[in-house]
Amino acid sequence: MITALIVDDEPFARRDLRRTLEPAKDIQILGECGNAIDALTRIHVDKPDVVFLDIQMPQITGIEMLGMLDPQTMPHIVFLTAYDEYAVQAFEKNAFDYVLKPVTSDRLDLTLERLRNSFFKHDFSVLPEVNHLRQVPCFGLHSVMFVKLPDVEYVEARNTGIYVCDVDGQEHATTLRLNILQQRTSLLRCHRQFLVNIDLVHKLQYLESGLAEFVTRRGRVIPISRRLLPDIKERLGIS
Structure with a gap:
């Protein structure tokens, strides 16, 4: 109950x-x-x-x-x-x-x-390396699907929930919050609504407004917030 x-x-x-x-x-x-x-x-x-x-x-x-x-x-x-x-x-x-x-x-x-x-x-205590998830649990009707972390292209927060997009362009709903995924995976926080798999990023491109965005190998454009851009550049070794 x-x-x-x-x-x-x-x-x-x-x-x-x-x-x-x-x-x-x-x-x-x-x-x-x-x-x-x-x-x-x-x-x-x-x-x-x-x-x-x-x-x-x-x-x-x-x-x-x-x-x-x-x-x-x-x-x-x-x-x-x-x-x-x-x-x-x-x-x-x-x-x-x-x-x-x-x-x-x-x-x-x-x-x-x-x-x-x-x-x-939600009880992750029985899993090894509890703070380092290697796959993301996603939910459908009466089923749980596990998306391996290397297959996660990005994660997005929307009005209707948190969605994992895989390398095939398929979207899967998850109940894990963005901050939990940020803490327990290698996914990079680039925007208040997005985490991105940096291994699947093709390029970082600058916009005229002074902002920037990631473009994944599949061509998906992921926004980068102005606040996070300096830390992202430092992490990626960009001067």
């Missing part, structure tokens, strides 16, 4: 989400909160597996609340909002998923399937 907490300042939104979750018999709703302060207390006491969290709340937003949680013990966070401009920021704050309102049953089913898969595989 996956335990859940609903956090939203709008009572009608909490009610609608609860109704949408009801058909999922393996989801147990522990309660509801109308603000971040109450939610922080409930999370500490009840320790839910997942929190469905509204972003735009008075006093303390969902993004701000997420920053108050211990990254080592916090539950999965599924952000709910009517606006998609928060997506990248949400994933950079280690959100598990990001769902636009009004929440539909079809979209919620995708989130629930990812949640179920994540609880099947």
Whole structure:
């Protein structure tokens, strides 16, 4: 059973989400909160597996609340909002998923399937060299596929999740966050939304704006953020 907490300042939104979750018999709703302060207390006491969290709340937003949680013990966070401009920021704050309102049953089913898969595989303690992943677990319907690290061209964070693109151009969803993949693999962080396999990069090209981008051997263009460019050049021995 996956335990859940609903956090939203709008009572009608909490009610609608609860109704949408009801058909999922393996989801147990522990309660509801109308603000971040109450939610922080409930999370500490009840320790839910997942929190469905509204972003735009008075006093303390969902993004701000997420920053108050211990990254080592916090539950999965599924952000709910009517606006998609928060997506990248949400994933950079280690959100598990990001769902636009009004929440539909079809979209919620995708989130629930990812949640179920994540609880099947998140214990890496039984694996050797836990801090150095040699393959990335990716998930489909009732299956887990492992993409070997040399076959990963890049990883991208989008509104709908984290996606691994392999050397054949195929995309696979993973529940591993960008910061985890950055820490546990040799993939290079080049942008807030991208990790890239530097062994598969064909060239680094400069843009007129002063920015730069990678071009992979397959011709895929990967952006490089202005902030990370100096460190990337130093790592690659570029003066």
